[in-house]
Amino acid sequence: MRFWNVPVIAVVALLVLAPEAHAADSRMVLRGGAGWISTSSEWTGDLLLTEGLSVTELKADGTIGPQLSLEYVFTPLIGGEVSVLQGSQEIKGSGLSFPRAGFGRVTERPILLGVNLHVTRSRKFDLYVGPVIGWVIWGDLTPSAVAQQEVTIGAINMRDDFAWGVNAGVDVPFAKHWAFNFDLRDLDYSARTDSRPVKAVLGEDLRIPIKPLIGTAGLALRW
């Protein structure tokens, strides 16, 4: 099943099944949308790929990906939320002999748990903020040609990583059960290699700090 099918089926099912209730009284909130993952940090060092080709900086490009979250509102002020995001980031590298060029691509899927403090909860908007922690599941980093040189190093295993940060967002109702949702997450996690060859070259894992700021726009279904 494609990743996008899950939120589509969930939303359709909830549209049919959701009991009518005032949004401000709702206990469950399903949010879905598209998130922009921008990164704010990079790895610097000296990774010799092959003769004459050394990478000294690696940074992940921003990317857009789907996000789905479900919140249970325990009290009018506090809710617990589980979120899943997905992104596929292009890793760009630069070296002494070449400027910024493609290095490879890696997929990430952060699974986050958060506590939302609903600062204001009214008919017009519902502003929430709170901490999040989670786990990031990484796919392999698959290097491509670097600076137009084919480098036969194959896929590099990546290590799943802990994530933490803060989350803030707002639901703006436009119908009985529906609201626009805008969400911002400032997270801290890394893409870290789990590769003996990389460790043999560097003496340690290669860790690309991602430290993403994730902005999401989408819809919220409240019941």
Added chain:
Amino acid sequence: MHVSDGRGPVSLGRASSFGVLAATSVTDTGGINTTVVVGDLGVSPGRTVIGYPLVRGTIDMGSLKAAVAQEDLAGAFADADGRSAGAVGISGDLGGQTLTPGLYSSPSALSISGTLMLDAQGDPNALFIIQVASTLTTGAGSQVVLSGNADPFNVTWVVLGSADLGAASAFQGSILAGGSITLGTGATIEGRALTLNGAVTLDNNTITAR
């Protein structure tokens, strides 16, 4: 032709582009460009290449390319060394003998003086895997000769100890050694010299890995 347990050729993976791959160092004691390596030359995790071999490929000293090649070499070594079904026991000096395709296993040191014939019996895909539990030594001027459409890249020598090729010897196949590999003056290899843990020493040699 499968050798053995239904397994096919020993896959070298990302080590296959290397004519010479060492763990600690590669030393060429000959003159400038008198050793020719057709293929890549690499060292990992070491970073030392001494001398001036002519390499028709890349020279990878401690690079990621060499490191992943070492990783695949370890897998190939384990595969080749771990095969046992149908193994034919051999020992001592193989000079003057003819081997047909198959898996051969020597529990002790192996040597080649004179000529060893590897006869594929007309099958260009025929596999030869020769396991040596100790060292492999070839004499000066010795030869491994292929016949019957045998392909040197289907010949694998998996040597737990070191491999020493005599001066002016002509060798066929890929050596996967646990220890060091030393090529005497003027020795040639149609294949590869790959070591998991040791050094490779060269002297006016030609190694053709592709």
